[in-house]
Amino acid sequence: MKIRKNVAQSDSGFIFNPSNGDSYSVNETGKLIINLLQQEKDDEDIIKQITDEYRIDRDSVEKDLYDFKNMLDAYKLTE
Amino acid sequence: MEKKQYERPLIKPLNNGLMNKFGTRTEYTAITNIDGKNVKELLKEFGSPLFVMSERKIRDNIRSAKRVFETRYPKVQFAWSYKTNYLNAVCKVFHQEGSWAEVVSRFEYEKAVNNGVPTNKIIFNGPDKTDDDLVLSIKNDSLIHIDHLDELYRLIELSGEMHKKPRVAIRVNMDTGIYPMWDRFGFNYENGQAWDAINKIIASDKLNLVGLHCHIGTYMLAASAYGIAAAKLAELAISIKKRYNQNISYIDMGGGFASKNTLKGATHLGVDSVPEISEFAEAISSSLLNAGFDNAELPYLYLETGRALVDDAGFLLGTVISNKRLSDGRRATILDFGVNILFTSFWYDHKISPAQEFSFNTEDCVLYGPLCMNIDVIRENVSLPPLNNGDNVVVHYVGAYNITQSMQFITLRPSVVMIDLKGDAHVIREKESVSDVEKNERIIDHLEKFKL
Numbered sequence: 407m408k409i410r411k412n413v414a415q416s417d418s419g420f421i422f423n424p425s426n427g428d429s430y431s432v433n434e435t436g437k438l439i440i441n442l443l444q445q446e447k448d449d450e451d452i453i454k455q456i457t458d459e460y461r462i463d464r465d466s467v468e469k470d471l472y473d474f475k476n477m478l479d480a481y482k483l484t485e
Numbered sequence: 486m487e488k489k490q491y492e493r494p495l496i497k498p499l500n501n502g503l504m505n506k507f508g509t510r511t512e513y514t515a516i517t518n519i520d521g522k523n524v525k526e527l528l529k530e531f532g533s534p535l536f537v538m539s540e541r542k543i544r545d546n547i548r549s550a551k552r553v554f555e556t557r558y559p560k561v562q563f564a565w566s567y568k569t570n571y572l573n574a575v576c577k578v579f580h581q582e583g584s585w586a587e588v589v590s591r592f593e594y595e596k597a598v599n600n601g602v603p604t605n606k607i608i609f610n611g612p613d614k615t616d617d618d619l620v621l622s623i624k625n626d627s628l629i630h631i632d633h634l635d636e637l638y639r640l641i642e643l644s645g646e647m648h649k650k651p652r653v654a655i656r657v658n659m660d661t662g663i664y665p666m667w668d669r670f671g672f673n674y675e676n677g678q679a680w681d682a683i684n685k686i687i688a689s690d691k692l693n694l695v696g697l698h699c700h701i702g703t704y705m706l707a708a709s710a711y712g713i714a715a716a717k718l719a720e721l722a723i724s725i726k727k728r729y730n731q732n733i734s735y736i737d738m739g740g741g742f743a744s745k746n747t748l749k750g751a752t753h754l755g756v757d758s759v760p761e762i763s764e765f766a767e768a769i770s771s772s773l774l775n776a777g778f779d780n781a782e783l784p785y786l787y788l789e790t791g792r793a794l795v796d797d798a799g800f801l802l803g804t805v806i807s808n809k810r811l812s813d814g815r816r817a818t819i820l821d822f823g824v825n826i827l828f829t830s831f832w833y834d835h836k837i838s839p840a841q842e843f844s845f846n847t848e849d850c851v852l853y854g855p856l857c858m859n860i861d862v863i864r865e866n867v868s869l870p871p872l873n874n875g876d877n878v879v880v881h882y883v884g885a886y887n888i889t890q891s892m893q894f895i896t897l898r899p900s901v902v903m904i905d906l907k908g909d910a911h912v913i914r915e916k917e918s919v920s921d922v923e924k925n926e927r928i929i930d931h932l933e934k935f936k937l
């Protein structure tokens with residue numbers, strides 16, 4: 407799964423999709439995941455990075471990542 | 486390097502123009518303590534879910550309500566409405582604060598007697614009093630509030646047989662400009678039923694008509710309606726004086742003052758829009774003071790206020806079981822308490838707070854209970870910080886009508902604790918066990934055995 411090329415993310419966690427004009431806000435972990443997806447990291451890399459940085463177990467991150475990616479899909483931010 | 490606190494990833498569309506119903510206000514201030522007791526420790530000690538009653542809040546509420554009325558009207562008596570919360574510990578706090586008891590069934594009557602309320606300080610309301618109940622109330626000199634003509638005739642017969650003249654009031658219903666009008670209880674004012682009943686009572690010479698009662702509705706948002714109701718009851722009392730030279734010793738305005746909860750479909754939060762008790766007090770006392778009573782003959786004002794005195798003294802603590810994504814993309818959080826113990830979630834959008842600190846991020850979600858039923862919805866739409874499994878929540882304003890309307894549907898009912906004035910928690914009702922529920926069940930012999 408890839409984030410659409412023209413989708414822009416600001417440092418403050420503001421997402422803009424120029425193809426339909428929609429905008430979104432994300433929290434810190436959401437921002438990190440979008441960054442990593444834009445760098446075309448795979449799920450394992452993302453999970454590792456999050457569990458390294460945050461106090462959380464792997465299973466919870468995997469579940470949340472899966473759900474978050476579904477939301478990115480639903481908001482048409484992926485291609 | 487110390488790892489950071491994790492928060493589930495969130496993405497939220499920034500809707501142009503579309504505000505949520507309650508503006509931008511969210512409910513993410515964490516509630517970690519209740520009256521100085523740590524929420525998580527309470528849950529650890531007494532289990533989840535858990536009802537918590539604050540003794541301090543109850544006392545503050547009744548004291549301040551008394552002050553508000555007594556500074557406006559010279560003769561005030563509160564009677565605690567048992568149906569609102571009948572746990573003995575709660576009732577006894579009210580009785581210690583000087584409240585009498587208001588009951589609507591034999592069950593509640595017996596609770597009040599067992600709690601030590603003098604029987605002549607029990608007000609017996611409601612349409613369902615059996616002969617046995619009436620005989621007991623006559624013997625005990627309780628205040629019997631007559632709901633309908635059949636009860637009136639029966640009471641005249643019974644008191645004749647017993648050669649005792651019970652103290653009675655009639656319940657009056659009336660148009661106060663409020664819809665719906667509660668006209669199924671009592672005698673109507675406008676069509677003359679109430680006046681007829683009064684004449685009948687006095688003509689019978691078997692009953693001692695001491696009071697006039699009304700309860701115009703519940704969760705009332707218009708203080709003016711109470712002003713109208715008090716004026717109508719006062720007018721009846723003055724007519725009785727004129728016609729029979731008999732004084733009515735009290736006017737009972739029932740209950741119904743709104744609590745701080747937010748009704749479903751309301752456009753404003755209850756905390757911001759509900760009238761203060763002082764507004765109800767002002768409306769009632771100015772009606773009574775201006776009605777034309779002789780100063781020496783001012784009737785007592787009785788109040789059966791329920792929810793407004795206890796709702797905000799009750800909290801429900803619970804735990805997140807799971808998070809889900811619904812097919813339409815909405816986030817659903819499943820909690821370990823359902824509508825079986827939070828009956829008022831059918832009427833209210835309850836205020837719910839997380840019990841642990843969070844960032845400022847929130848997401849819209851639906852909150853479900855654990856019952857395997859579609860009706861088990863705690864909040865249809867609420868903005869909360871992302872909750873993880875095992876996180877805790879605090880539901881506010883649940884002290885009225887939840888414990889008394891809860892049921893063992895699918896699961897058992899949890900413990901109730903009261904936090905006393907020193908900040909110590911005491912169990913005031915143990916959580917139920919299977920044997921509690923099965924105690925009254927009986928098995929027929931031929932059903933005893935089976936083989937599978």
Ligand SMILES: Cc1ncc(COP(=O)(O)O)c(C=O)c1O
Pocket residue numbers: 566569587610700702703704739740741742789790791792793885
């Ligand atoms: C006769 C009577 N009195 C008092 C009450 C208490 O009402 P509330 O809890 O709304 O104050 C009720 C509740 O329905 C009632 O029916």
